Amino acid sequence: VMDSSKSEYAEKLCNVRGLIIYKDFAKNWDNVEAFQARPDDLLIATYPKSGTTWVSEIVDLIYKEGNVEKCKEDVIFNRIPFLECKNEEHFDGIKQLENMASPRIVKTHLPPEYLPVSFWEKNCKMIYLCRNVKDVAVSYYYFHLMVPAHPNPGTFPEFVEKFMNGEVPYGSWYKHVKSWWEKSKSPNILFLFYEDMHEDIRKEVIKVIHFLGREPSEELVETIVNHTSFQEMKNNPTTNYTAIPDEFMNQKVSPFMRKGIVGDWKNHFTVALNERFDMHYEQEMKGSTLKLQTKI
Numbered sequence: 001v002m003d004s005s006k007s008e009y010a011e012k013l014c015n016v017r018g019l020i021i022y023k024d025f026a027k028n029w030d031n032v033e034a035f036q037a038r039p040d041d042l043l044i045a046t047y048p049k050s051g052t053t054w055v056s057e058i059v060d061l062i063y064k065e066g067n068v069e070k071c072k073e074d075v076i077f078n079r080i081p082f083l084e085c086k087n088e089e090h091f092d093g094i095k096q097l098e099n100m101a102s103p104r105i106v107k108t109h110l111p112p113e114y115l116p117v118s119f120w121e122k123n124c125k126m127i128y129l130c131r132n133v134k135d136v137a138v139s140y141y142y143f144h145l146m147v148p149a150h151p152n153p154g155t156f157p158e159f160v161e162k163f164m165n166g167e168v169p170y171g172s173w174y175k176h177v178k179s180w181w182e183k184s185k186s187p188n189i190l191f192l193f194y195e196d197m198h199e200d201i202r203k204e205v206i207k208v209i210h211f212l213g214r215e216p217s218e219e220l221v222e223t224i225v226n227h228t229s230f231q232e233m234k235n236n237p238t239t240n241y242t243a244i245p246d247e248f249m250n251q252k253v254s255p256f257m258r259k260g261i262v263g264d265w266k267n268h269f270t271v272a273l274n275e276r277f278d279m280h281y282e283q284e285m286k287g288s289t290l291k292l293q294t295k296i
């Protein structure tokens with residue numbers, strides 16, 4: 001079992017300058033590094049499974065001034081291309097972006113150190129969304145099961161071991177959020193929390209509208225809150241990823257819009273695993289001023 005899982009990792013994932021990433025993405029790395037950002041690009045950065053799709057739909061609706069029908073004209077991964085995404089002939093984030101008119105909204109899961117330098121040179125606005133690490137681990141586990149580009153994650157405790165060691169695509173969650181947290185001292189970067197969005201979505205939506213230099217009319221905020229609820233996005237074929245064929249994303253195994261709640265980790269972590277995880281968390285995060293919401 002050990003040998004076959006090891007060879008499956010080598011077959012599907014790859015280490016690019018210290019970052020673990022999908023092999024297909026790695027083959028395209030020269031193009032990622034050379035990517036030319038434009039000054040009016042908006043970057044949405046997250047660690048995978050932190051609510052990227054949710055905040056992306058919110059931002060696109062702000063750009064489209066609350067025109068829901070316009071958002072529904074195309075799937076979210078065409079409206080907001082995924083920068084480093086590459087899969088043979090099916091997906092190419094760089095190519096999509098190059099052919100796109102400004103202003104562009106760009107999705108990435110890259111840590112700041114791996115972001116194409118032009119984003120820094122052009123001083124682009126960026127939004128980073130952070131989610132409670134335990135819920136990220138749970139969500140990433142189901143994502144591993146449903147997306148065949150991942151090695152088999154094994155049991156949940158086995159996966160959590162890999163996750164803690166950063167042996168998953170995009171590497172260590174701890175490094176990722178710590179680095180982006182440091183970067184977010186710049187006024188160009190808005191740092192948001194998934195749990196805050198759950199607690200008071202209106203407040204967070206207004207925050208994003210202000211960050212984008214616009215005025216939050218009552219009507220716009222109302223439209224966004226309604227259109228981007230979990231149920232709406234789960235039933236919306238342009239946001240629920242059902243347009244991606246089963247061979248790449250098998251939603252019969254687990255839906256992309258899975259639960260969309262805070263605290264699902266409590267249904268997955270045993271007391272012992274939780275204690276081990278907490279100890280490791282303290283070690284990894286000591287020295288950082290970033291504090292997650294702990295009341296969940």
Ligand code: A3P
Pocket residue numbers: 046047048049050051052053054135138139140142228229230231233256257258259260261264
């Ligand atoms: P769960 O697997 O916990 O349900 P990403 O978009 O970064 O891949 O993150 C996916 C996670 O965000 C999933 O978490 C998904 O259900 C959740 N999500 C997506 N849209 C949401 C929404 N509108 N409200 C709340 N959660 C949402």
Ligand code: EST
Pocket residue numbers: 022024048049052086087091147148149248249
């Ligand atoms: C990875 C992270 C993410 O937030 C969304 C997606 C959707 C598309 C997925 C990709 C991913 C992982 C790699 C792929 C891709 C579709 C084909 C490709 O191989 C599975």
